[in-house]
Amino acid sequence: MGMRDTALLGTSSDAPEPAGDICVVVGEHGSLLGWGPAAQQLLGYSASELWELRWADLVEPGTEAAELLDRRPDSRPIVFSPARLRHSSGSGVEARIWAHGLVTPAGAQWLIQAEPLEDARRNDLRRALLRGLFTESPYIIDVFDSDLRFLGQNESRSRSEGFADEVVGRTMREAAPSGLLDVDALEERQRRVLNTGRASIGAEVRGGIPEGPDGESVWSETIVPLRSGSGDVVGLVHLVINVTEETRARERLDLINEASARIGSSLDVMQTAQELTDVAVPQFADYAYVDLLDPVLGGRNADVGPLGEGVPLRRAAHTVRAGGPLDTRVARGEIDLIASAPESSATKALADGNHVLLTGDELFEEFISDPARAALHRSRRVHSWLLVPMYARGEALGTVTFARYQRLQPFEADDIRLAKEFAARAGVCIDNASRYTHERSRALALQRSLLPQRLPALRCVETASRYLPANGHTMLGGAWFDVIRLSSARVGLVVANAVGQGLRSAVTMSALRTAVRTLADLDLSPGELLTELNEQIKRFHHEEGSGNDAVGTTCTYAVFDPLSRHCELASAGHPSPALLPELGEAALIEMPVGPALGTSGAPYECGGLTLTDGDLLVLDTMGLANLDGGDVGTGLERLRDVLSAAGAARPSPAASPRQGLGEFCDEVLRRMVPCPAQQDVALLVARVRGLESERHVTWDLPAEFEVVGKARELAGRALQKWGLEEVQFTTELLVSELVTNAIRYGLPPIRLRLIRDRNLICEVSDHSSTSPHVRRALDTDEGGRGLFLVSQTADLWGTRYHARGKSIWAEQSLRTPPGD
Structure with missing residues (x-):
């Protein structure tokens, strides 16, 4: 059967509900007392054939279903899944069986329901789907008719409290608690789907029961049209899920990306600090400001001594949400006396590298030395104040401070991580800007010194x-x-x-x-x-x-x-x-x-x-x-x-x-x-441009030693024509040695070429790839001095290999090149 028969008693909470038709009625001794068309269709027997059969004839022997008659009837059905029935053709039929026990005056009887196993599994899936959607789904599901009245809704745990006890037949305006959502906007979206027949997928809707102290939750709403058999839209299905946390995480990520793109657009310290606060307000905070150490603003290293003793921090930038300035007592470029005090939160943060988060009364104690600033914070109802130290390359640069008063939600752990991202990004950019002027000129000077100084x-x-x-x-x-x-x-x-x-x-x-x-x-x-x-x-x-x-x-x-x-x-x-x-x-x-x-x-x-x-x-x-x-x-x-x-x-x-x-x-x-x-x-x-033809000459020479003298003569005549008699002797010596070397060690054909560029070049080619070497010949050696003489006579010489053979060349300087 492919898997072991398993009896699932009706007491199990996982037992499937009866779904098959009543196929047969089985008597106390296994006789078939009745049957329906479903039994004939499932097993392939005719009515007359079923009269002659017993329950044991319809099931595979040795299975738990075959032992049904040994059980005592109960008020709850017994489920056999999978069970294997026997078809009239002799083949097996995979099925699910429900056995309902009956106690009659004639004795115990069993009502048998059965359906093919594949059908049973599909029905299980349908039931699981309905149960998941309407009793266990995180989605809120509502069904409306074409008049936008409720036809039904599921039992989602995400549904807000306060709805009418009975919503069927009512509109959302009549059933929902007052102020829960914008009913006008909802009905507009519903009518748009009704009129166009096009679903609205994943629309972001803000409102509903407050998700947190900021008083706003975010929902993903999908509205799908329901169509009749003729294709007309007769109703709507709403699927709504709370995506507040996901939206907040996405907004934080978008803010990080925006900060990466906007902070550091220039190499100006003050502008970089201003870009940081502009990014943070109002998406992250209602007020933000940056205080930097004096040396950082001056483009020098922040060597300020022990940070715990208090250091001068100067206001570099600040941004306030639209509605008025929060702290006008410290202008850009001025020293923030409160932050620079030895016992201030800024000094503490720079000393230990940790952030400082203040709420409630402890927030106002930070400004106790300046009653006007404390009163200003109270009047704005600042409830959450976060200070993050700014470092780069292990050196302290300053602090970044964020405050919230219009946003009801205080800074939480994810917000602190985001604030540190801001400070880290800005810190690198500010550090780069402060070092830029001093380093740039030195860097460019070094770069240019490594490039060719003159072509x-x-x-x-x-x-x-x-x-x-x-x-x-x-x-x-x-x-x-x-x-x-x-x-x-x-x-x-x-x-x-x-x-x-x-x-x-x-x-x-x-x-x-x-x-x-x-x-x-x-x-x-x-x-x-x-x-x-x-x-x-x-x-x-x-x-x-x-x-x-x-x-x-x-x-x-x-x-x-x-x-x-x-x-x-x-x-x-x-x-x-x-x-x-x-x-x-x-x-x-x-x-x-x-x-x-x-x-x-x-x-x-x-x-x-x-x-x-x-x-x-x-x-x-x-x-x-x-x-x-x-x-x-x-x-x-x-x-x-x-x-x-x-x-x-x-x-x-x-x-x-x-x-x-x-x-x-x-x-x-x-x-x-x-x-x-x-x-x-x-x-x-x-x-x-090409070298003029009158400035170079080429001769093909036979591979015979007798041709060496002729080669010297040809070279001498060419030099006389060019007016280079002063180098004729050394050139003829080079020609003699190179041609002799090619004849002795190379392969024909042999080619001699003279080139009058800014220097005089003598070149001899042959079809051998043997690499020549310079060596110092002994007094007793008859040869081996050719390339040594070439190296001593020419200013430069070398060997160039090509597809077939090589060329040995020698170059002589011309003090006054003719025609130049």
Whole structure:
């Protein structure tokens, strides 16, 4: 049967009420004396077949229902649930059985009621629902007809006393106690539901029997229309529940959220204190004021000595509920003599860090030294007075005082916690404001010292930059930029943003900038550089645990090659740069964007594009096309307007190129960055152009040692054409050693290239990825001196790897570069 048969005697309070039809009448010896259609329908027997059966034939043997005849009839029914009856087909029927005992002259008989078990369970649920709604529900339930007269109501414990003994047939106006609720407003809501047929769900209604000393309770009211079979509204059901405590808790939470949003909007001590009292009145208190220690108002540390001896507290702000001032004897900026006294509640609270709550006569004793203030409190009938000390960073700042006289409810435990939230929030903001002036200039000086002090002067890339600190914040930020000279006249452009704010963020930014420069000196591609930087951050994070602030840094690194005019870019979670062609519309550069540094192990991919002379690259830390979270197309349109207005793509002849770019940067910040900026902003703008073809030359050489002399001749002729005879000897020496090294240790093809930028660059490429090393050869060695000579002769040299092979380059300074 799936569960054990259980007999539930009628004496049990949990026994279900009889619900099935009378199926059969069983005689003393188990014979069937009668039956109804329900028995035939339930068990599948015909009337003639039932005459031949006994009770034992209708139930499963061995069950308690089968042993019914062994029991003595009682005035109360016996319930078997579940019971298993036998169908005419031989299958079992799960049912609930009620057996009513009868004593007749013919002997004991049983009237059997039965219904299918599923039907019985549904009926149980219906009965439980009705019992829950009408006898046990916390809801007040009223049923009205279309004339707004009572049809019935439940027995809710929440129902107010004073209703008429019999409400059926009466309206709410006739049945409810006088003054309990606004009957006119109720009837208006009822008629609205009657007329529209739309339910009113969860409306908040204030009034009813007072919930507490403040004389106001809050109810959630739902009015549902009742419809006839034809769909007409014929009545209403009201469901009302008391939500006073929930509403108060929600209002306190809303007040905390409002305080968080409104307190600390500026870095002015007096204004921050005023914002605190304005938030508290009238939602929380009828009167509030803030007294601060003198040093706090002056922007100095509150080193005031032992607080128990009394300290000068000066009025910083006060707010009163509409209806007149409460305490006019202490103006803003004046010392509150009562609060500053050694035995005052304020001094006590600042000394031990605990709040002070005063009610009744003890409240007026606080002002006994000033009879006028005491009389003013009495005239206003102040009944609850709460003082909370204000601290920040472990230092005392002052006190916040709240008073109630119009609100009847005194301050309770939840109110005290809320008052402390106010004081804590305001304390942090006031402390920040008092330290702001002194710290801001020092912070900005340190921030700027960590950024590039001067961008390099380059032939093919003109750059300008701006750094904008977050307005209103004294903390340092992690936004930074850099321009890096790379080998073979290439240029690296970097913009990044370390997470967080403060000194640690600035230190992280400085360390990352150094790491990027170090990796850039290895001539890595942008994707390889970010991948290596990512691995270093992860390795350091693994070694140092959670102390690595570099995790989550975003960065964009771009490398521009002026010979090919190709720009290669990679991004670690950073906004895409913008491209402003000299002729054309602004657009964001499409490029693969990887995760922020330190958050993933996947390698970073590169994107690339070919630029034309005059193109402008704009790299920033905020995403210029989507600064305000709006449409990217709108941001691009604004960026195009900035380009037209600034005219930086084509600076006037009187202005230097860098000056024109600087004006463009200023215009971008003025028109594109919100004011005040919510975070520090780094902006880097670069105008690119290719290196003229007459300033570089390339030769493909066979991998034969005989070609070394020819390579020297080719280089010498090129230098003579450029007018660089003074460096011809050292250049031919470099060419000889680099070409020889490529033939001996590299793989063909071999390519020699001379580049006349601001310096002279000699570069030899081959298809081998073997890494060259400098070593000091012994006197007996026949070779091994090539790279040593290169390192001693060139100002700078290095190796750059690419997809197929490597390039070894050497750079010489030119005292007077021709044509510059």
